[in-house]
Amino acid sequence: MPLDPQVCYKAVRSRDGRFDGRFYTAVRTTGIYCRPSCPARTPAFRNVTFHPSAASAQAAGYRACKRCLPDATPGSPDWDVAGTVAGRAMRLIADGVVDREGVDGLAGRLGYTSRHLGRILAAELGAGPLALARARRAQTARVLIETTGLGFAEIAFAAGFASVRQFNDTVREVYAATPTELRGHRGGPASHPGTVVMRLAVRTPFAGRALLRFLADHALAGVEVAADGWYARTLDLPHGPGTVMLELTDVLESADTAFVPATFRLTDLRDTAAAVERARRMLDADCDPLAVAEQLGSDPLLGALVHATPGLRVAGHVDGAELAIRAVVGQQVSVAGARTVLGRLVVEHGKPLDTGVPGLTHLFPQSETLAEIDPETLPMPRARGRAIAGLAAALADGDLALDRGTDRGDVRSRLLAQPGIGPWSAGYIALRALGDPDVFLPTDVGVRRALDARGGSVDTEAWRPWRSYALMHLWHSLDVEVP
Known part of the structure; x- marks a missing residue:
């Protein structure tokens, strides 16, 4: 805008x-x-x-301030609220799509020609897709230079640059300093090959422990592990598997931006940008908690919940296809029951991994694998088994895409057209996989329990465009005592 x-x-x-x-x-x-x-x-x-955008300022010939580090801020929350083409493009660029597939690949995912997409991005963000991708690479490179012990050649390819020379030229142009000058004495200790330790920016307040509790309650054996203060999971990335470990604590009173420590172990350092973006999805890193609290905090039903847990986030997900399968398996069963069934699927059909992290043993089964399974053999009611097979086939064939670059309305229509997928599943997928901030699930058992405990039904229209956060507060209220 x-x-x-x-x-x-x-x-x-x-x-x-x-x-x-x-x-x-x-x-x-x-x-x-x-x-x-x-x-x-x-x-x-x-x-x-x-x-x-930072890319717009860079394209106009400006360099980043060394004092406030403007490119280290979380992304704009407006991208998720509006769900515009520009915002969807930014999510895909952050995931490394331009580096892997080029501008034509980005445009194809969004359903536009390259030229038209360039016009849209230039009008809304002040820069085209190549400039936006370049700014993202520069920001990733700076973080790796200042927080890791990786060599500069490793950083260049981890950040998505095509050559060390391109990396050096971009860093000098954007930051008016060489990589050596940027690093100074701030580089982190030498790390094991494939290991990247960095900090992910989030706005404050940040209810890290509440997010950790949600992730732990839904953790899937073999794929996810959670303990006191941290959460880890396997990642199926474009160039190979990996893992991420996040240290999650509350940040209530500090500067406007806080940082979540993250440790990535990657098969291929070219997947650094994709791994970072997927971890940021889980953290809901671009949320503006003050804007959410300003609207929901004065609500008669939600006010006490909002003030009791400031900075509560919507737990995102690293893989839309995985989340969709998990949502359908979880229909009309308890979270514990769904975890049991999904655990069997992981053991029988997931790819085994040697991660070095106790408890992380598998990747979640790929859609192509699940699409080939006889639904009659799945450990669930036959109708749900057929729904899983049909959904997996649609995901494997590319008829259905569940990443942050898709149009939410189109995805919802396609999901509801799938046999066995109703409004609850479609909404839950939009909530966690697509990052929609305005999802409400009125038929959810937990939501009904929480509303009954606080006085019954309510007009949720007053909670727009933050109904996803209202939903999380209601779920969270079932676990904590709030007056």
């Missing part, structure tokens, strides 16, 4: 961290661009321009 210079400048003058990631401030007199909350002296209005 168009940026209002007066509104943007007001946010810059007040150093309002809520706008970090929503726009960037470029200063003509210094040639740098900053996040709105940058602690440096506020420039005069006549000397600034405002950009909807």
Whole structure:
């Protein structure tokens, strides 16, 4: 959406961290661009321009501020709220689609020609897909330079650059420093081959322990492990399998941005960007918790829940196809019952892995594998078995895509057209796989229990566009005592 210079400048003058990631401030007199909350002296209005993306500022010739590190902010929450083509494209670019498939591959996934997609992105984000991908590579490279002990050649390919020379040139242009100067004395300790340790930015407050509890309650044996303070799982990535471990604690009072420590173990470092983006999905890293609390916190039914658990996130998922299969298996059974059935599927049809992490032993079965299974042999009612087989076939054939680049309305229609998939399953998939912030599941047993405990039914229209967060608060209230 168009940026209002007066509104943007007001946010810059007040150093309002809520706008970090929503726009960037470029200063003509210094040639740098900053996040709105940058602690440096506020420039005069006549000397600034405002950009909807870091790539836009870079394309205009500005370099990143070394003080506020503007490219380290979480992404704009507006992308998920609006679900626009530009926002969907940004999710796919962050996942490394341009690096793997080129601009034509990105455009094809979104259903546009390359030229038309370029016009859309230039109009909404101020830069085309190549510039946006370049900015993402630069940001990934900087984080790896400053937080890991990886060699620069490893970092270059992990960040998605085609050559070390391209990596060096981009870093110098974007940050006005060489990789060696950026690293200084801040590089992390030397790591084992394929291991990347970094920090993932999230807005505060951040209810990390509540997120950990949700993930632990739904953890699938062999694929996921959770313990006190951390969660880990296997990842099926474009160039090979991997794992991620996240350290999850509450961050209530700190700066506007906090960081979640993450350890990735990858077969191929080229999967770094994809692994990072999928971990950020699980964290709901781009959520604006203050905007959610501002709307839901004054609600008579939800207010106490929101204030009791500030910064509650919607637990995302790393793989839409896996989440969809798990949602259908979980229809009309308890979470524990679904985990038991899914555990059998993992052992019998998942790919075994030697991860070095106790408890992480398999990848979740691929859609192609599940599509070939006789549904009569699945450990569930026959109708549900046929629904699993049909869904897996649609996913394997490409008739149904469940990533953050798909149109939510189209996906919902396609899901409901699948035999055995109803509104609850379609909504749950939209909630966790597609990152839709405005999902509500009125027929869910837990939701009904939570509403009954707090006074019965309610008009949820007042909770838009944050009904997904209202849903999470209601579920969370079943586990904690809230007055």
